[in-house]
Amino acid sequence: MVSDTSAANLIAESGRADDLIRATDTGLVCASGDFVIDPMKRTRTAVISHAHADHARPVADHYYASESSVPLLKRRLGEDQDIRGIPFGQPLTLGQTQVSFHPAGHVLGSAQIRVEADEQVWVFTGDFKRDHDPSCEPFELVPCDTLITESTFALPVYRWQSGAEVAAEIAQWWQEMQEAERPAVLFAYSLGKAQRVLSELQAFTDRAVYLHGAVYPLTEIYREAGIAMLPTLPIDLEDRQNKYAGELIIAPPGASGSTWMRRFPKASTGFCSGWMRIRGNRRRRGYDRGFVLSDHADWPALLRTIEETGARRILTTHGQADALIRLLRERGVDAAELQISYRDEGADDAEF
Secondary structure: OOOOOOHHHOOOOOOOOOOOOEEOOOOEEEOOOOEEEOOOOOEEEEEOOOOOOOOOOOOEEEEEEEHHHHHHHHHHHOOOOOEEEEOOOOOEEEOOEEEEEEEOOOOOOOEEEEEEEOOEEEEEOOOOOOOOOOOOOOOOOOOOOEEEEEEOOOOOOOOOOOHHHHHHHHHHHHHHHHHHOOOEEEEOOOOOHHHHHHHHHHHOOOOOEEEOOOOHHHHHHHHHOOOOOOOEEEOOOOOOOOOOOOOEEEEOHHHOOOHHHHHOOOOEEEEEOHHHHOHHHHHHHOOOEEEOOOOOOOHHHHHHHHHHHOOOEEEEEEEOHHHHHHHHHHOOOEEEEOOOOOOOOOOOOOOO
């Protein structure tokens, strides 16, 4: 017997009876639209925020996503999947709801999902940031009644420099390694972070960067989308003579400590992540350099976004929500944490 995976049959006893969107172990379910946002288990219709592996899984019959995320989703989920790209801002009728996608500023094609029905407007931010990023569409503020926001870095300690400032630090490190004739191996998430670094570094050099095999094809998808970046070269696994002295190599975090690193003798290593804001993280992970560059909102951006949307109710997903919820409640805001969890930026390069 085939189980009924329609959204109406996935509702769990969570939230309020009249909630437009409910948290379940399958994902964020909208019964009136008969879809699930970023589903984790089998369902018929999925509405996807972006192409990272913790939000896009091969578990649905049909997918809706932003138009610019489709090539990345095809690579992640499979070319044969039914993935329907919708331009940003264009309304889509699903069941009794109107759904639209709006730029989240996280990675190329990342979207906030606006859902309207029964005189309610809900917005799911997905992963988002408001900092300038030349490698993806800029964040768009979407007014709503209820905001479901990520809270990955929801602590006051997390405050970001601009991407240009961090890129200057990376460029300086690379220059130092050129002078020392040592490889500079930068670990960065394969989708989004690597391409942002390549785009930001254009202000400092026009030299080619070598890419790990997990990073190279995703970077080519960004190029095909018209994103300007430094020239790149794949690592030649058959070439045992090239020691890559003075070169910058970008690789996913999972390559750190692997046999793949043996081809880079005397390499200096760096890690690019918001988690590097806490110095102890760099020491524990064994990197020579830590560069604080995140594709998630920092503490001030979270608070600003919550205020500017005008939302009367705030629900948080994955992250460090306690401090944020406590502060919002002290300010008289209706705030709570949803019992749903996606892996965050600290996970082992879950993108691809």
